Amino acid sequence: xxxxxxxxxxxxxxxxxxxxxxxxxxxxxxxxxxxxxxxxxxxxxxxxxxxxxxxxxxxxxxxxxxxxxxxxxxxxxxxxxxxxxxxxxxxxxxxxxxxxxxxxxxxxxxxxxxxxxxxxxxxxxxxxxxxxxxxxxxxxxxxxxxxxxxxxxxxxxxxxxxxxxxxxxxxxxxxxxxxxxxxxxxxxxxxxxxxxxxxxxxxxxxxxxxxxxxxxxxxxxxxxxxxxxxxxxxxxxxxxxxxxxxxxxxxxxxxxxxxxxxxxxxxxxxxxxxxxxxxxxxxxxxxxxxxxxxxxxxxxxx
Amino acid sequence: xxxxxxxxxxxxxxxxxxxxxxxxxxxxxxxxxxxxxxxxxxxxxxxxxxxxxxxxxxxxxxxxxxxxxxxxxxxxxxxxxxxxxxxxxxxxxxxxxxxxxxxxxxxxxxxxxxxxxxxxxxxxxxxxxxxxxxxxxxxxxxxxxxxxxxxxxxxxxxxxxxxxxxxxxxxxxxxxxxxxxxxxxxxxxxxxxxxxxxxxxxxxxxxxxxxxxxxxxxxxxxxxxxxxxxxxxxxxxxxxxxxxxxxxxxxxxxxxxxxxxxxxxxxxxxxxxxxxxxxxxxxxxxxxxxxxxxxxxxxxxxxxxxxxxxxxxxxxxxxxxxxxxxxxxxxxxxxxxxxxxxxxxxxxxxxxxxxxxxxxxxxxxxxxxxxxxxxxxxxxxxxxxxxxxxxxx
Numbered sequence: 001x002x003x004x005x006x007x008x009x010x011x012x013x014x015x016x017x018x019x020x021x022x023x024x025x026x027x028x029x030x031x032x033x034x035x036x037x038x039x040x041x042x043x044x045x046x047x048x049x050x051x052x053x054x055x056x057x058x059x060x061x062x063x064x065x066x067x068x069x070x071x072x073x074x075x076x077x078x079x080x081x082x083x084x085x086x087x088x089x090x091x092x093x094x095x096x097x098x099x100x101x102x103x104x105x106x107x108x109x110x111x112x113x114x115x116x117x118x119x120x121x122x123x124x125x126x127x128x129x130x131x132x133x134x135x136x137x138x139x140x141x142x143x144x145x146x147x148x149x150x151x152x153x154x155x156x157x158x159x160x161x162x163x164x165x166x167x168x169x170x171x172x173x174x175x176x177x178x179x180x181x182x183x184x185x186x187x188x189x190x191x192x193x194x195x196x197x198x199x200x201x202x203x204x205x206x207x208x209x210x211x212x213x214x215x216x217x218x219x220x221x222x223x224x225x226x227x228x229x230x231x232x233x234x235x236x237x238x239x240x241x242x243x244x245x246x247x248x249x250x251x252x253x254x255x256x257x258x259x260x261x262x263x264x265x266x267x268x269x270x271x272x273x274x275x276x277x278x279x280x281x282x283x284x285x286x287x288x289x290x291x292x293x294x295x296x297x298x299x300x301x302x
Numbered sequence: 303x304x305x306x307x308x309x310x311x312x313x314x315x316x317x318x319x320x321x322x323x324x325x326x327x328x329x330x331x332x333x334x335x336x337x338x339x340x341x342x343x344x345x346x347x348x349x350x351x352x353x354x355x356x357x358x359x360x361x362x363x364x365x366x367x368x369x370x371x372x373x374x375x376x377x378x379x380x381x382x383x384x385x386x387x388x389x390x391x392x393x394x395x396x397x398x399x400x401x402x403x404x405x406x407x408x409x410x411x412x413x414x415x416x417x418x419x420x421x422x423x424x425x426x427x428x429x430x431x432x433x434x435x436x437x438x439x440x441x442x443x444x445x446x447x448x449x450x451x452x453x454x455x456x457x458x459x460x461x462x463x464x465x466x467x468x469x470x471x472x473x474x475x476x477x478x479x480x481x482x483x484x485x486x487x488x489x490x491x492x493x494x495x496x497x498x499x500x501x502x503x504x505x506x507x508x509x510x511x512x513x514x515x516x517x518x519x520x521x522x523x524x525x526x527x528x529x530x531x532x533x534x535x536x537x538x539x540x541x542x543x544x545x546x547x548x549x550x551x552x553x554x555x556x557x558x559x560x561x562x563x564x565x566x567x568x569x570x571x572x573x574x575x576x577x578x579x580x581x582x583x584x585x586x587x588x589x590x591x592x593x594x595x596x597x598x599x600x601x602x603x604x605x606x607x608x609x610x611x612x613x614x615x616x617x618x619x620x621x622x623x624x625x626x627x628x629x630x631x632x633x634x635x636x637x638x639x640x641x642x643x644x645x646x647x648x649x650x651x652x653x654x655x656x657x658x659x660x661x662x663x664x665x666x667x668x669x670x671x672x673x674x675x676x677x678x679x680x681x682x683x684x685x686x687x688x689x690x691x692x693x694x695x
Contacts, residue, residue, distance in 0.1 A: 031416040
């Protein structure tokens with residue numbers, strides 16, 4: 001047997017949060033994370049003939065349906081299916097991670113009470129499952145765009161930035177909600193209402209430019225903050241705008257008769273996204289620390 | 303000398319028991335904290351577990367054994383005190399942790415193994431051995447929702463015994479499966495011992511503790527009640543379970559005006575040793591010596607089930623109407639025509655007392671033991687008349 005020098009001390013104090021140490025701990029238990037994600041996916045498609053094809057079918061149906069419905073619904077937005085889907089996929093990742101992630105510790109009460117492993121893995125596995133769906137569906141969207149319109153590269157460079165920001169934001173909020181939900185079961189209900197508001201506060205089904213023109217056309221500021229800036233304070237707006245610019249911006253280049261996207265330069269949007277990413281990472285640092293501090297009591301409170 | 307694998311220092315754990323747990327903001331605001339009752343599951347527990355040794359942890363239900371194990375494993379956070387633990391640890395608190403009914407046996411093995419700290423590669427290596435151990439190779443690609451509960455337990459155990467830690471915590475999971483499977487499990491624990499791993503075993507099977515542990519501890523209402531050699535701790539445990547409140551185990555006590563000189567458990571064929579077959583007669587012969595003349599001497603015995611520690615059979619001379627009178631030395635035979643209780647180990651307690659005052663002259667608590675073996679037989683009689691015979695020596 002190999003001798004290890006690992007010595008663990010357990011006291012009443014909750015251990016000090018060190019991001020790198022926590023990251024290493026979670027990484028050391030990556031098998032559990034991978035297995036949990038695999039389990040969820042297998043359970044999701046157990047006893048279904050098509051399996052993961054269902055995941056891919058979903059955006060295909062969206063594309064097909066909205067190609068027709070857009071004539072009525074998406075008035076003013078050309079190529080509405082691509083506009084809708086490029087934002088909606090990001091939203092789906094975000095909202096499904098938060099909804100399932102919130103109850104992830106509660107749902108696995110039995111594991112938490114009986115097995116010692118980094119609790120972060122539970123919400124992380126939920127985000128992981130949503131990520132698999134997101135990637136599958138994004139591939140469908142990519143192929144559709146590629147086949148129909150072709151790509152322009154400078155805009156596409158925004159995609160990785162938007163993606164990383166989205167993941168950081170999603171993980172940060174999932175960790176926080178999962179930890180709070182152990183003590184206050186209201187969180188789940190509150191979240192459902194919150195997500196409805198959040199969805200409509202994000203330019204997914206309506207054109208970004210509509211908001212910009214409304215905000216800038218109106219009178220002055222709200223609480224001293226520029227109203228357009230206020231709208232951009234919603235981090236998901238920035239993320240979705242990034243995805244729009246990367247994917248939809250290609251399809252319908254700016255300068256068409258009715259502007260759809262924010263009337264701003266690519267660099268401006270990249271800057272906004274970078275700020276959002278930094279804010280998300282800082283948030284992640286704190287929500288993770290909160291989750292870690294609370295996780296010592298999970299087994300007791302469930 | 304190497305450092306202990308586990309050091310427990312003044313460990314205490316308090317649970318708050320809410321009459322109605324406030325789990326929403328509204329309840330939290332409306333409920334004052336005073337409504338939480340406090341309950342100490344562990345109080346100032348301290349002991350070491352030497353590296354490479356096997357440590358038994360016993361105690362009645364609710365004595366804090368599992369809480370202690372969870373504190374060592376890092377599942378629960380101590381209220382005060384600390385635990386130092388060296389080396390890679392695996393805690394078996396539940397068989398088949400993470401098992402999902404929709405997954406196949408194979409998939410569940412990998413999932414469960416990762417919770418016990420095995421990497422995918424290690425699981426690959428151990429996979430055949432795991433399947434062999436569980437004895438269900440034909441069903442590994444079936445979803446476990448189609449498994450019988452016995453198969454599930456065997457699969458869970460098979461994964462559990464293939465873990466590769468330096469320190470292994472086992473909670474009560476050895477007590478599963480049929481006898482053959484249990485023997486296999488004990489065999490596996492012995493392998494672990496040979497490989498020099500440290501094992502902490504929580505169990506109700508006191509004989510297992512005596513058989514395989516190097517040291518043992520007994521918890522009693524959260525206190526460390528006894529710590530030491532397994533034989534002593536187990537004896538203490540039996541003593542406490544009998545409901546006697548005296549602290550400390552006293553195997554023999556009494557004022558010795560009358561004394562138990564010798565006790566023989568005589569089997570059907572006259573042997574004084576070896577197993578008793580189910581349904582066969584058993585004679586408990588007690589030689590009593592009187593050191594000072596006393597009247598109203600009462601000789602009694604009690605047979606206790608080794609597994610449950612419940613008295614299953616008792617008899618005393620006074621109740622049978624036998625007056626022993628004054629004597630120098632006498633042999634009292636309690637003849638049990640059939641011993642109808644299930645296979646297992648039984649302890650015998652012998653007592654000499656004054657049947658009027660209850661004064662104890664000499665008591666030997668669970669000093670004698672015999673084992674009942676089962677063989678096919680129709681069991682008809684339940685009533686057990688006990689005959690008493692006294693002769694002068």
